[in-house]
Amino acid sequence: MSRRWAYILNEAVIGLRRNLSMTAAMILSVTVTFALFGGSVLLREQVELATDDWTDKIEVSIFLCDGRQCPAITPEQQDSLLTALEENPLVEQVFYESKEEAYQRFLERFEGQEDFTRGVTADALPASFRVKLVNPEEFLAIQQEYEEFPGVEDIVDSREILEGFLTLARWVRIAAVAIALIQMIAATLLVGNTVRVAAVARQDQTQVMKLVGASNWYIRLPFVVEGVIAGLIGAAVAWVLLIASVPWTADALAGQIQFVPFIGTSHALGVWPWLFIPSVIISVVSSIIGLWGFLDV
């Protein structure tokens, strides 16, 4: 490490230790900001995970009899059902999903949750027609029309399964982002102010530096680095909190909501760029605002 950076880091650490309560307030404020912000990022990942490519496209699942609940659908019945669906003006698209495909998709969605998938065999999941409607609100019409069709076991509005969960997730996320933004303003002001106080406390030193001809950045950088260190610590604490709490919360929810995959530790670990990069940007910007005009030559 060059002499220059050694000096800058040393000065920054002196500044952080000089006023521990301010430093703690600054770090906590950044922690709360980024715990909320990181939480909202994870919530978005959760929603994406719960709505895979299929659930995005289809609104209605027509499950076909496989002989367990009702007599297995015959190839002829299946053909005529497909033709009927394809000719129905309410239907935009129809996909056939075999038992094997259903099982593969199931394994993909619940990847990493072997406890849950182990008990399910390829045979357990029914084949189905996956239907995309021209107007998603027309579910009831479809249900009435095909309910009694021979070989049809059940017709499910796929949206309904997720709807409640997704609506809740959306609102929680909006709330988290809103609070994170307010908290972010508070953190910015706090970092800016703390850095300014640190600069005032070392006014004698900065005055000497100015008059011996130290460059502006040489004078300012220790204070900016001070803010950045606090920002990084705050982001790190937020990260640890998310890693500790998110898998636990997801497990608790998984017990409540069936057939929806949940995010886990790997997602919480992967959220770090959303914490550290913005925290560095925010602390640099607020340090510069805090020093604005104050340490000018």
Add this chain to the structure above:
Amino acid sequence: MISLVNVTKTYKQGEPGEVVALDDISLDVGRGEFVFVVGPSGSGKSTFMKLLTREVLPDGGEIHVAGKNLGTLKRWKVPALRREIGYVFQDFKLLPKKTVSENVAFALEVIGAPGSLIAQRVPEVLALVDLTAKADAMPNELSGGQQQRVSIARAFVNAPPIMLCDEPTGNLDPQTSVEIMKLLDRINRTGTTVVMATHDQQIVDTMRKRVVELAHGKLVRDQSRGVYGYAN
């Protein structure tokens, strides 16, 4: 080395409580000169010093220091100007947690000087101010006169062509002040231009150097080999 042409500086211009700190000052200081700037408190001495380091800009007139026109000097070039000036404060402004040699080295470190230069220059300049024995002492272990010598060493370590001294003997007793003046005189003899603001009458009268007197922001006297008062 230093030239002021019709320089005016007013604080709170156009507001109630307007203060004319300097009024139409013109002055030339050549290379290697020793100049006292005298006058009572509020005469404009401080503003004069601040203009030379470009801590403040004049409202009117032109200032040249070390070949630079301060009116057109870009902000980012101000540090380069200050490297041409050694500045000595009345209250020394030594950093209390650094040793004597660290305080002196600090002035070179913060302008990015290489370590080899620092290792060479610091002992040289400590020898010049006769504090080699105190190199590892902390500032609070030194007398006022010794502290001011450290402060002068720090100002001179970069071998600037100009030394600006703001009341350097203001906090010192007469005998110590004489030591400081001998030191500044020695620095002046190396070809360094020295400008010293003071209201220490005895020193000015003893040294018999050029005297520039300010009163109410006006230059009222510029006399070579002068004394403090209007005696001659």
